[in-house]
Amino acid sequence: MSGSVIYSAIDLTDGFYQILMRESDIPLTAVSTPSGMLWEWLVMPRGLKNAPATFNRMVSHVLRPLRAFAPNYFDDIFVHIRAEDGLSAVDVHLRHLRKVFEKMRENKLYANIKKCVFCAPEIPVLGCYVSKSGVRADPVKISSICSWPTPKNQTELRQWLGLANYLHKYTKDYAGLIQPMSSLLKKDVAWNWRPEHQDAFDAVKKSLASAPVLMLPDTSRPFHVVCDASDFAIGCALMQFDAEGRERVVSYQSRQMKPAEKNYPVHDKELLAMRYALIKFRVYLLGEQTFAVYTDHASLRAAMKNPHLSQRMARWLSFFAEYNFVVHYKPGKNNILADALSRRPDYDPRRLTRHQDIPDDDDDDDDCATCVTWASTPQCRARSAAASANC
Secondary structure: OOOOOEEEEEEEOOHHHHOEOOHHHHHHHOEEOOOOOEEOOOEOOOOOOOHHHHHHHHHHHHOHHHOOOOOEEOOEEEEEEOOEOOEOHHHHHHHHHHHHHHHHHHOOOOEOHHHOEEEEOEEEEOOEEEEOOEEEEOHHHHHHHHOOOOOOOHHHHHHHHHHHHOOHHHOOOHHHHHHHHHHHHOOOOOOOOOHHHHHHHHHHHHHHHOOOOEOOOOOOOOOEEEEEEOOOEEEEEEEEEOOOOOEEEEEEEEEEOOOOHHHOOHHHHHHHHHHHHHHHOHHHHOOOOOEEEEEOOOOHHHHHOOOOOOHHHHHHHHHHOOOOEEEEEOOOOOOHHHHHHOOOOOOOHHHOOOOOOOOOOOHHHHHHOHHHHHHOOHHHHHHHHHHHHOO
8 A cells, every 4th residue: 555645445244244155055054043943044144164264265356356456354445546647546546446346246245335435545444544644553542542540450451451562563662661561460470550560551651642653565665674682672673765765664563582582692682683573574574675684783793603503593594594684783872763672661762853874884784794694605504404403
């Protein structure tokens, strides 16, 4: 949807009921009523194990020729378009809507007009709002989180965190912010709500209230990743430059370290953050042309030159070899975004006011790119295989 200016959302009414049951399978849907009668479904009912997959496969197959401008997610069809040469965006959009309606008419698919949105600058998509500016969180969900009262027990805290976790990609340093509250959810821990828990609770609310508008990923433009690790969390962000040359965030990701990971040496923690970023953004980065990874990992220079690789390091190097990326060293004072994602739990996201670029000719870049160069060499693969054989 990146670059589109007009959007429409079509909701298929009673989705499952628009698919007929196979004649031989109708008896399998029989249900007994209190009156002693048996009723059989002639259309696909809700509750069948394969019903969602069957319905989604059917709609995807019907709209396959129109996938470029009319993707779907189950019973929701999203039509988007940008202006073309000689035609306005509205004219192109109306033409594409006609094609969608023709496909629906041919296959007897019916829409719920009350839930449809046509020719709008913004539409709801899977719990968020999409427009030409990017993706923003649903204001209703943010309002629900921010108006939530202080939890009185573990159950209420879990309920609130479950709602807040849904919007974590809009929040910088989410894992660090919730870290004090997470300790209250451990087994056999007495409930004791302290000032530091209230501060973390308020910090998450404040961060979500000022959630940024994320950029829609544009596959025609290169991606770059920033990542960092602290003593208790790792964080990363997927970023792109938009058409106006502004650096925009596509998604934030962060998590707390596991107890064993907190014992890793510094260079392994930095590599862990890099590995976490590549896993989270795999769908965008795998197979992508060369992309950049910015990380505060000066200590990796010595670690990567170590002739004695640990089994963990060997496994990670094999994983990195799947991607085509170049690592750039960016000190923590310049790597503001990723550094904040993994640092203090009481970090205020509004303190982030600017990004400072690092010149391309930084002398440290070549030294710190050892990770990529070494991971791509036959020696690395041979060493990784040898380490795995000794497991």
